[in-house]
Amino acid sequence: xxxxxxxxxxxxxxxxxxxxxxxxxxxxxxxxxxxxxxxxxxxxxxxxxxxxxxxxxxxxxxxxxxxxxxxxxxxxxxxxxxxxxxxxxxxxxxxxxxxxxxxxxxxxxxxxxxxxxxxxxxxxxxxxxxxxxxxxxxxxxxxxxxxxxxxxxxxxxxxxxxxxxxxxxxxxxxxxxxxxxxxxxxxxxxxxxxxxxxxxxxxxxxxxxx
Amino acid sequence: xxxxxxxxxxxxxxxxxxxxxxxxxxxxxxxxxxxxxxxxxxxxxxxxxxxxxxxxxxxxxxxxxxxxxxxxxxxxxxxxxxxxxxxxxxxxxxxxxxxxxxxxxxxxxxxxxxxxxxxxxxxxxxxxxxxxxxxxxxxxxxxxxxxxxxxxxxxxxxxxxxxxxxxxxxxxxxxxxxxxxxxxxxxxx
Numbered sequence: 334x335x336x337x338x339x340x341x342x343x344x345x346x347x348x349x350x351x352x353x354x355x356x357x358x359x360x361x362x363x364x365x366x367x368x369x370x371x372x373x374x375x376x377x378x379x380x381x382x383x384x385x386x387x388x389x390x391x392x393x394x395x396x397x398x399x400x401x402x403x404x405x406x407x408x409x410x411x412x413x414x415x416x417x418x419x420x421x422x423x424x425x426x427x428x429x430x431x432x433x434x435x436x437x438x439x440x441x442x443x444x445x446x447x448x449x450x451x452x453x454x455x456x457x458x459x460x461x462x463x464x465x466x467x468x469x470x471x472x473x474x475x476x477x478x479x480x481x482x483x484x485x486x487x488x489x490x491x492x493x494x495x496x497x498x499x500x501x502x503x504x505x506x507x508x509x510x511x512x513x514x515x516x517x518x519x520x521x522x523x524x525x526x527x528x529x530x531x532x533x534x535x536x537x538x539x540x541x542x543x
Numbered sequence: 544x545x546x547x548x549x550x551x552x553x554x555x556x557x558x559x560x561x562x563x564x565x566x567x568x569x570x571x572x573x574x575x576x577x578x579x580x581x582x583x584x585x586x587x588x589x590x591x592x593x594x595x596x597x598x599x600x601x602x603x604x605x606x607x608x609x610x611x612x613x614x615x616x617x618x619x620x621x622x623x624x625x626x627x628x629x630x631x632x633x634x635x636x637x638x639x640x641x642x643x644x645x646x647x648x649x650x651x652x653x654x655x656x657x658x659x660x661x662x663x664x665x666x667x668x669x670x671x672x673x674x675x676x677x678x679x680x681x682x683x684x685x686x687x688x689x690x691x692x693x694x695x696x697x698x699x700x701x702x703x704x705x706x707x708x709x710x711x712x713x714x715x716x717x718x719x720x721x722x723x724x725x726x727x728x729x730x731x732x
Contacts, residue, residue, distance in 0.1 A: 334659075336595070336651050336680075336689035457656060475656035503607035503633040504658035 361430045363411065366440045369527055378491035379443045380519055380533060383407040383433040383453070384498040385477070397460030407433040407477060409453045413446045415480070415541075422452060438522060447485045450497075450538060453477040478507035481538035490531040493519045494538040512538050571616035572628035578718045579628070583665050585617075586625040587636065587673035588704055590696065594678040596641035596649045598622065603629070604637035604655070607664075620711065623704055627719055629671075635662040636673065651678070651691055660693060670726045672701040702730040 364371070366378050385407075394404055409431040410422070433439045435455075458473040477499045485492060496513040516535045523533045575582060591598050601617040601624040614637060617624040624639065635658065640650035653659045661673040674695055681690040708714065709723045 334651065334653050334691050334693065336649055336691050478657075502658065503664070504635060504662050505606075505656040506658035 359424065359428050361432065362428050363431050363441050363443055365432075366442045369530060372442050372490070375445050376442045377445045377485060377489050378527070378531075378533075379431070379441050379483070379494060380438060380491060380523060381433070381494040381538070382436065382438050382496040382515075383409065383477075384436055384496055385455070386498055386500045389435065389455070394456065395458045395460060396456070399461070400456070400459035403456035403459060405435040407435055407453050407455055409433050410451045411443070411448045411483075412451055413444070413448050415449050415482075416451060426451075438519065440523075440526065445485060445489060448483050449541075450479070450481040450483065453479070453497075453499075475505045476507070478543050479510045479540055480542040481512075482541050483538050484536050486534075486536075489534055489536075491523065491527070491533045492536040493523075493533050494536060497538055510540055512540065571626075573612065573615070575628045575630070577627060577713070580718070581630060581668050582627060582718075583629045583631070583668050584625065584627045584670045584708075584719060584722070585629045585634065585663065585665075585673060586623060586671075586704060586708060587661060588622050588675040588699055589624065589639065589693070590622055590675070590677040591641070592677075593680065594641075594649075594651070594691070595646040595680075596643040598624070598639050599641040601639035602637045603634050605632055605634055607633040618711075618713075621707075623707060625708060625711075627713070627717075629665065631665045631668070633662070633664045635659050649689075660695065670705070670722065672704070675699055675704070702727060705730070 366372055372378055389405060396404055408427075410426050411429050411431065412426070416422075431439060431441050431443075433453075454474040454476045456473055457475045479497070479499070481494075481497070483492070483494050493516050494512075496511075496515055498511045498513055499507050500509040500511070502508050514535070514537060516533075520533050585603065589598060589601075598619055601619055603615040603617055603626060605613055605615060615626050615629060615634070617626045617636075617639075619639075624636070636653060637655065638650055638652040640648065642648040653661075660676070663671050663673055665671060675698070676693040677696050679692045679694055681692050705723055705727055709720065709727070714720055714723065
């Protein structure tokens with residue numbers, strides 16, 4: 334919960350800007366993988382999906398034209414160390430994020446170490462606009478609550494972490510999280526995309542906390 | 544010159560709008576009759592003794608069903624915040640604020656997304672107590688935005704607050720006289 338002293342906002346108008354609006358979101362080192370040549374040694378293809386139930390309504394995200402890339406996208410922060418995300422997150426953590434198109438399977442290159450999903454969210458409001466000093470700042474992110482552990486074993490080249498389905502209530506609080514195992518279909522899709530040169534191993538994300 | 548005039552007009556308009564918001568003394572019914580039987584009375588209490596300012600306005604966020612305005616103004620009086628026009632739906636306190644001569648104007652905001660302690664889902668018209676809380680500052684770094692927490696308190700009780708609300712001017716001659724007294728009877732049993 335935040336407290337804002339508006340006398341510092343000055344008279345007249347201020348520019349509403351966030352990290353997003355200032356273009357400060359760093360690019361992620363966890364990139365989508367389209368073919369095996371993009372997967373270096375020491376990297377593993379992580380395959381999974383993020384779902385939200387009920388899904389986002391078409392007009393639910395308010396995104397300016399510069400921020401359309403965040404539409405229907407879950408931002409998923411990972412780290413090889415377990416941390417309390419709310420107390421220790423920094424801008425640098427955004428360089429370790431999976432950009433997961435909502436409801437679509439993602440294939441990303443991740444360092445070949447067990448990791449944690451520390452925090453996930455959806456960008457709900459991102460636009461540059463002029464507001465009055467008394468205007469209510471609308472926080473831009475809706476959290477998807479849950480911390481998960483993903484195991485890896487030596488020799489893994491591709492792992493399937495499952496579909497993480499977040500159930501939300503009308504307040505956009507996470508009521509329940511399911512990790513759905515659709516490994517059979519994921520394997521078929523993986524072979525179609527990457528061939529049979531490497532195998533996809535199941536290593537479902539394990540919920541370990543809120 | 545025209546631009547400057549426009550700017551002055553715009554700033555004046557915004558100042559008037561802000562003043563309306565900050566006056567905070569009137570609950571806004573959004574065109575609903577105070578005697579509409581589908582109205583619910585929603586109220587809470589915030590002890591602002593340790594806050595930088597008093598509380599002169601509060602807003603209730605309507606999260607479902609979605610509405611164009613999205614927020615309901617709450618009447619404020621000595622820490623009590625109340626609105627007697629609330630239709631069925633899901634709501635929670637979104638922000639409140641006030642000002643003081645020394646500290647200036649402050650706004651205190653809950654996260655927009657995610658349920659907070661004041662969240663309520665109204666399916667049947669009634670009287671809904673969102674709780675009594677004490678404002679507490681949370682230490683932050685010098686360059687960080689101020690933060691606060693809302694600690695639940697056991698006093699004043701729902702009953703004590705309703706006894707105050709029933710004496711408010713707007714209650715007289717409305718359905719709320721009987722409905723509040725009925726609720727007080729229930730609480731005293």
